[in-house]
Amino acid sequence: MNAYEKIKCTRKAGRATAKDYIDSIFDSFIEFHGDRRLGDDPAIVGGVAFLDKTPVTVIGIEKGHELNERIRRNFGCVSPEGYRKALRLMKEAEKFGRPVVCFVDTQGASCGKGAEEHGAGQAIADNLYEMMTLRTPVITVMVGEGSSGGALALAVADEIWMLENAYFTVVSPEACASILYKDSSRADEAAEHLKLSAQDLTEIDIVENLIKEPQDFTDEKECSAFMDSMKKQLVKRLKKLSAENTEQLLENRYEKYRKIGRCAEEGACRASSKTKKHGLFRR
Template sequence: MKEAYEIVQAAREINRFTTKELAENIFDAFFELHGDRRFGDDPAILGGIASLEGRAVTVIGTQKGHDVKENVHRNFGSPHPEGYRKSIRLMKQAEKFGRPVITFINTSGAFCDVESENRGIGEAIAESLLVMSQLKVPILSIFIGEGGSGGALALGMGNQVWMMENSMYSVLSPEGFASILWKDSSRSKEAAEVMKISPQNLLDLDVVDKIIPESKRKKKMKNEDVLHLMRKEIIGTLNMMDEWTQEYIVQQRQKRFRQF
């Protein structure tokens, strides 16, 4: 089993699947939608409508890049308020048309510069959590890389929450934790162990429901095999959730998060 900080490093690798790649390779078709209808479009969050075996779904996720140019364009996957408001708009649209919502999360956190604060980043995250808590269609949230702070939680309130094998989910980074607790960011490796941020730790604590493997018998799986497995798991879960009533969808999601 990998040590916690090894998983942190793997979660941060620049070659990890992006939301765009997952949307285009897991689903049969994907049509991107833009803008929050209030300020503008945030490239750090990608969202739109996809089809999966004849079923329409809404796909939303934080978007990073594979090189410096794209990461700068995507703000390294750290959304501004308009990104979360775009997400909220798409989730409400999904509810209106009865589409399940699938979110993919890979962010170190929301972007907290002066402009974000001026445009209400805290309020946007809070509104996203409120909307997700009450949404009457199923939500499946999948951590595909980093999952940091409220910026990750804002898309992570699913009826089921999954993590890829080399992903992390925490209230802050190990470096931040070490700086606050021990006044020494160099103790980040130790902090990662203490924080229990690995998928297996969080599965044991019932914070997440499933781990999507990226290796088999200690060998890295091919990308196409990981995509095929994730597609199969998503289809099976959506078929199961088809049996749920709107009332049960909301009650199950709220009960799930209240237990923490």
């Protein structure tokens, strides 16, 4: 599959959404609503649950399956209220020392008048800011679509995991094509250039765990084996991360992002005489 075929695959009906992961991997999930400020965004599903026998906070961007549900959840486009609800739940997790697991699946933050009036930019910024120093382990799993700041707002984590056909991008390939070629139908070309696939992002260390996904999500047997395997991996990794010293955990998290696109001088930041370059992809 080329990059754009994979993207189409993440948009296919029948693909597991955040709620499916929550139901299959966790026990006794209790959903909490609202950002305690303005409203409740159905595009974010979050609450507490047991992972194996450990209480965790789990938060997902939910697109929904049936048309009515998809409309109600705004097709997984999260409003500022949704990001604030997610952050509220994360701060709660920090208070009670619960690890956080996020499932990201969005074509981008909610785009509209209300989102701007309620501070979409500020809400996303606040999540990035607070997540960087959240004193509990965070794993984010990119399960389908992951477009722009709207996806990043739940992806400041100790580890980013990604399904093999999921994508994570700075800009949707359609928007990229319409800017570059003034033609959004050339999204397939743009998708290749953006290096948005799980394989590309694993190569440049943005993604820690590339996850093999079922050929067919509707095949019950295959899907349940897949969920079981993800559960085992989550249990194992969260156990490891929870055992780490918190200061070290936060230092590692900071460094994970700090090293991406590193090129300026450290410390005294003196203007260097030679020009710095950095290359990432070997091919």
